[in-house]
Amino acid sequence: MQRLDALTSLKRTFKRGEYLYRSGEPFHALYAIRNGFFKTQVLHEDGREQVTGFQMPGEIIGMDAICADAHTCDAVALEDSEICEIPFNLLEELSRDVPVLQRHLHKIMSREIVRDQGIMMLLGSMRAEERLAAFLLNLSQRFSARGYSPNAFLLRMTRQEIGSYLGLKLETVSRTFSQFQENGLLSVRVREVEIMDVLRLRSFVGHI
């Protein structure tokens, strides 16, 4: 337990817009988000960006960097945030002695793989409405798991970032929000979202 504490003793704060790490930087730690909100993104040479995820408190990021000892994406704070640094060789050392921790680490990495599968599904075979519905339901579920309202929350990201994540243009995201609002599925005021009809929103995902 003491060793586990030692693992997670280094905390750092980030202002909105600051980078936790950048693609190419050497790898030495994973990061647990204590509070705030991050996005991870991959940048193409030609300037195109792909947001690969939005992370909230309790989630671990940086696992992409293990395989080549360098980060393969950027992590940017979407609001003032605090993270806790987990030096990876200490984590590995400790997980050799504590099988439960070892399994836990493997599960976390596996969960990331499954999450990515879900995004592939979304990007590869869903239409705009389904993508946005899936996105909102996913946020809702994660807020709920953290003790916040599953029905009313604040978006920390821009339309452009949502669009990048969902493989859509920002205008399409905006239009789809408006359309959902017209249909009484939700009420949007820019960044404030309130889900009015979860069931109907759910019925969007997974049905043509």
Place this chain on the structure above:
Amino acid sequence: MQRLDALTSLKRTFKRGEYLYRSGEPFHALYAIRNGFFKTQVLHEDGREQVTGFQMPGEIIGMDAICADAHTCDAVALEDSEICEIPFNLLEELSRDVPVLQRHLHKIMSREIVRDQGIMMLLGSMRAEERLAAFLLNLSQRFSARGYSPNAFLLRMTRQEIGSYLGLKLETVSRTFSQFQENGLLSVRVREVEIMDVLRLRSFVGHI
């Protein structure tokens, strides 16, 4: 070394079309492909499918299953294949005693995460030609790494499976192949592909 051998002693063969595992089945092992070719796919309730990867010899599959102790996708042999089963608790046990193996396992899982990031990039922000070019170059590179020709190879999957993987319809895949052929980038005869102009093919990926 003996223990490592014991890990990988159980081998099994699969005929084309047979399932290595199915979504929902309990998890107990990872699988190393010895020879042959597999695809992994996620099925939606409504029947839509998303191919999440094509695996070739030397690659490890099944890591999605760790997080919930159950497989989250199907793995299907695309040709007669042989795999080697790696019981996961033995692997964990051994990797506790052999730090190099532990790190290796983490790298493999991390590589899967990075691979998925690449697919997100592809699905989220590339056009049909870029997607197909990226796909072919990726296959080429992997064949090359296994000692096969990087320029001429046999596709083990149908147009429909390529399409599902790339987020395109099979007709679009077929048309894009024809278009590449017309432009002298490659020569296609159904499943046989020969890359005639790698550089120009490369120039497709990552540039508008």
Place this chain on the structure above:
DNA sequence: CACGGTTTTTGACCTATATCAAACGCATTT
């Protein structure tokens, strides 16, 4: 509270890809 910059919304129009349909090729069976 006015200002400048960013983000969002909405409209009009365009295009890449999907859809539908038919023909073709190739392998396997009868």
Place this chain on the structure above:
DNA sequence: AAATGCGTTTGATATAGGTCAAAAACCGTG
């Protein structure tokens, strides 16, 4: 050799979402 059946190619047409543009809302700052 004909028949069957899957996978592929190609054509004609439709459409979801992209693009371009302008206005509106919002936000931080002096």
